[in-house]
Amino acid sequence: MGIMRLGRVELRVMELEKAVDYYKNVIGLEETGRSEGRVYFKAWDEWDHHSIILKEADAPGLEHFGFKVEKLEDLAVLEKRIEQFGCTVRRVSNGTRLGEGQAVRFILPTGHTAEIYHDIDCLGKAVGTLNPHPWPDNTRGIAPHALDHVLLTGDDVETVTRFFMEALDFRQSEKIMTVDGETMVGSFLFKANKAHDLAFIKGPDNKLHHAAFHVDNWYDVLKAADILTRNDVQIEVTPTRHGITRGETIYFFDPSGNRNEAFASGYIAYPDIPTITWTEDKIGQGIFYHRRELIESFVKALT
């Protein structure tokens, strides 16, 4: 299978303790470790040691994101394909970060730093694997199931799309094209059955638009929005449906200004799904199905 999923996202945050409090108590992740200025978190429905890493920095943004591959051998195979595509690659050794084995690091055509990895400590879930209850007691905050996807910006959406499809076996579920049909300005990519695992929108290179968490349903989106208001967290986009992916969503910001999403539903995709095309004149409807127009901050606030 090669890449299985978006396994981790390392975010730069400015006031570490404030950020920790937010990801722990408002988002409701579990802190699983601290080391060398980094704090590690997993969601309750994840089994690996972490999916979110916070790293103290002078400015917000995406330090790196990583995909977990199914087998250790996949690393070498994909490493070669990444190099052949023309990306800079280097090995990251064992234990560079907490709980992690070695990784292959590479720079995307959009300038983002990505990794693929196989080894990471397995912590399991509170509900266990023997006759488990469906969800754990004592969750806090939004309590998403898992990290879901990231959306990044870059100047050349077509090339980065080609990279993920050719080198890493992703498929494209949806794309946004200029009205003349000439330029791809949005690209939604998935590996197996999710409507997207990763997406790119035309914009400045090496920027993060948002990191999204998976919540179960439309009521959980409401609950998430309620919790954000109670905690005085700014909600940029109140509950709505996406045209693209059909998912149910809210957008909001962490204390450093990194955008988060709580995302539910979205269709089940397969490699043979006919790719959906949105024309740029309908991008408003594609992104916010009910509002039918973009909002300025959504386009401009990048980290």
Added chain:
Amino acid sequence: MGIMRLGRVELRVMELEKAVDYYKNVIGLEETGRSEGRVYFKAWDEWDHHSIILKEADAPGLEHFGFKVEKLEDLAVLEKRIEQFGCTVRRVSNGTRLGEGQAVRFILPTGHTAEIYHDIDCLGKAVGTLNPHPWPDNTRGIAPHALDHVLLTGDDVETVTRFFMEALDFRQSEKIMTVDGETMVGSFLFKANKAHDLAFIKGPDNKLHHAAFHVDNWYDVLKAADILTRNDVQIEVTPTRHGITRGETIYFFDPSGNRNEAFASGYIAYPDIPTITWTEDKIGQGIFYHRRELIESFVKALT
């Protein structure tokens, strides 16, 4: 990727027109063709020519079920692996059924007839692929998104599990074991990200327990149950949650006695998901999380 999904299920039904009325107006599928005693259907969120085939017969049951593979070349590769496992294989030629290309047919260790195929006519969806609305107007009945999975019975659950994992690259998300840990009596198998695409429960060989349709959420499960009552369709299991897969569910019967399920949610699985084990003394809770015991018909009514 090899196998992408459970693509089609051919059901034997006794009174064809009564069955057609049910799958069309109560389930709410779209009839896409008729030929030689068979009627073909697709759900609104599917793009292939059909996922359900009804075939008139003297007794209900599963005529065959088929998996769609990603590439035409996958057929030959998997055919060889199926043969190597020791299953009888034969090619089914183009156009044996409506809209279908050639297939590889094989007999499972449990006696069921299965196929893998790549070519099938693509009809698309009513919402189209250009700036589509999230759901079509004018759906009827339960209107599930798609065929979701089948659950079959067989004497040797372990061998058929091994077959799907070794020959066809499935993984096991959950299993039910006798209390002494010696015998596998239930096995839940998936290919990519769904909690299950296929499952086996210990029982007589070559029998169908149920074919399941995917609905979006817990409210749609309620709506489905309401529609079944209005249409005087027997509901065997009223809305509840599964312990296994955590899905939300109802079970009911088509007019010939084939069991159907409307299934929502269920977790997102990955190849590295730690397999969940249910012990047989907890099978009631595993199957019906709220009732916590099996019901007699659920074990006995097979077709």
Added chain:
Amino acid sequence: MGIMRLGRVELRVMELEKAVDYYKNVIGLEETGRSEGRVYFKAWDEWDHHSIILKEADAPGLEHFGFKVEKLEDLAVLEKRIEQFGCTVRRVSNGTRLGEGQAVRFILPTGHTAEIYHDIDCLGKAVGTLNPHPWPDNTRGIAPHALDHVLLTGDDVETVTRFFMEALDFRQSEKIMTVDGETMVGSFLFKANKAHDLAFIKGPDNKLHHAAFHVDNWYDVLKAADILTRNDVQIEVTPTRHGITRGETIYFFDPSGNRNEAFASGYIAYPDIPTITWTEDKIGQGIFYHRRELIESFVKALT
């Protein structure tokens, strides 16, 4: 009991057939009659002849709204109390509008024309009253259960509140006060167990802010928003929660510019509910709990 409910709202609309199409096919009301330039509608879960009347006019707005009283005798009793409060009152005779008996018409302190009435033809519901199914087949559009409430503007919110409480036995569930606590700028009034049946916000006299329809739950709010987008109806406020009443909501406009709401949930009120106070600095959160600020159109667009 006196007044039982907000029973009818007569709206002025500019292009009658366009408005009829909207209330019939997008809102999903049932047309129950036409006469003398008026078209009458009821929702599927209402039994009286109509709850919405459209009247062709040169400008949008509220022609009148009416409360149904429990007993015919209530009319005379309340008529006297209305007069004693100092409002102009006159009797409207039988058959002035379709299906209606006589009514008592009066002018509110805010200039709006209101009526109380008892007699109106009873059409019943499609599901009947003998072993009924919970909901009818063949609904169209949003298909709300019923007319729910109206929100009106007026200069003197305190006096109109006092009028409804003293003359008509309403209670106040919530109020919005200026920060100095001196002036009431919002007032939410109910008769029995609903969070509001009627509300006033400080603004120009004799204006309609919105007429609201009751839908069942948060998923129905989503469905309503989806249907509005499909039908190119402008959604002013996408799905959110109210702080006031805690209801789940969307706002949108009919083709003439009258604002509609689809409203779900909201708490169960009782006469002894401690009145909730919102201070004007928190009005954003009170109205739109997630956005936490008003939007300009919401304050300015009145008919």
Added chain:
Amino acid sequence: MGIMRLGRVELRVMELEKAVDYYKNVIGLEETGRSEGRVYFKAWDEWDHHSIILKEADAPGLEHFGFKVEKLEDLAVLEKRIEQFGCTVRRVSNGTRLGEGQAVRFILPTGHTAEIYHDIDCLGKAVGTLNPHPWPDNTRGIAPHALDHVLLTGDDVETVTRFFMEALDFRQSEKIMTVDGETMVGSFLFKANKAHDLAFIKGPDNKLHHAAFHVDNWYDVLKAADILTRNDVQIEVTPTRHGITRGETIYFFDPSGNRNEAFASGYIAYPDIPTITWTEDKIGQGIFYHRRELIESFVKALT
């Protein structure tokens, strides 16, 4: 208005601490006091001192239930009407139970002990009445909004219905009649806008069928069922819809065997609602809309 609501239910329980643990941690009520062998509870969305009282006893059952009236003067007026109907009445003095003022106690035609009262301490809600959040942090268990209704059994359903309608101004939303139309075997009564505040089913006199708590929606019914399973509480009826009231529901038992319900939705009633009639041959569908037949325990287990 006279009676406003079912304000309190006093239940006999056998092992007090076990019962307290259940109502506090599984149901999720707040303990508000203890005195003389009684423990008092309120739900988070109630403002009065208590709605549930547990009293240690040798057998489970309903010690009394009480209705709160709007005004102190209502007590004397209703007392007279109760006496005129022929029921035994006596005054219960101030402070007989914690937080309560005086009450009027009377014995129903079905033998149950009921009270009407006005004075009870007001504790308010955790969210307060100034710019409140919609729900409090830190709820436990099912966390229903409030006590909703009780269903009692009695031999003469017609007379007790007449009592509530004539003496206490209740209305009947639905009734169950024998097929010959001669005998009323079920009666659903409401005071203002709820589908029922109280109901009677033909059976032994002076027995409790269940006490119901109000939860917000169908997802909360699922959450309640999940919580009951996690806490090993027997669920008698898993999530389903009622035909009668259309509510969404589960039934389960407290540790002493008193039946509880978590009830959501149900229509908005008004005094002029056309009474719905269920014939006894359809009682299965009326009670459990999806199962369409009664279950034995539901008829037999009374306390």
